[in-house]
Amino acid sequence: MPVRPTQGSLSVDGVLTLPWTAFAPDSPDRACTVLAARLPLRSLRSVPAALTWTWRLRGELGTTPGIAGHAAALELTDLALWTVSAWTSRTDLTRFDRSDLHQTARSVLRPQLWPATFAVWTCAHAALPVSWAEVRARIESASHC
Secondary structure, eight states, X not given: OOOOOSTTOSXXXXXXXXXXXXXXXXXXXXXXXXXXXXXXXXXXXXXXXXXXXXXXXXXXXXXXXXXXXXXXEEETTTTEEEEEEEESOHHHHHHHHTSHHHHHHHHHHGGGBOOOEEEEEEEEGGGOSOOXXXXXXHXXXXXXX
């Protein structure tokens, strides 16, 4: 069980986190599409590339239409990158997924990763930020499907 928040904190031993970055909602009553991912790294040699691409993608997210918020964590004990993002629409999420930068990151990182696990769900904008405990539970549930 990788990302173990304590008393609402996102940082614990063995986990480096980039905290939730929120963006002003179009409408706070609107539902969001949330995407969580666990990307297991093949070795310690994969860490620099994973962090570099995470940083680049975070920069891109800041100017991406439809982003409601995002966070990332690197679990050092089990070597996995965790990401979570919330979107004002599934269309905006898909547009980002198909963007040149994201596609390049996927191509570069794919050989350095074991198979990833993803979870997608909807929540009210008021429920953001999504906790790491919820992300972990949703990923665990998705990995048993």
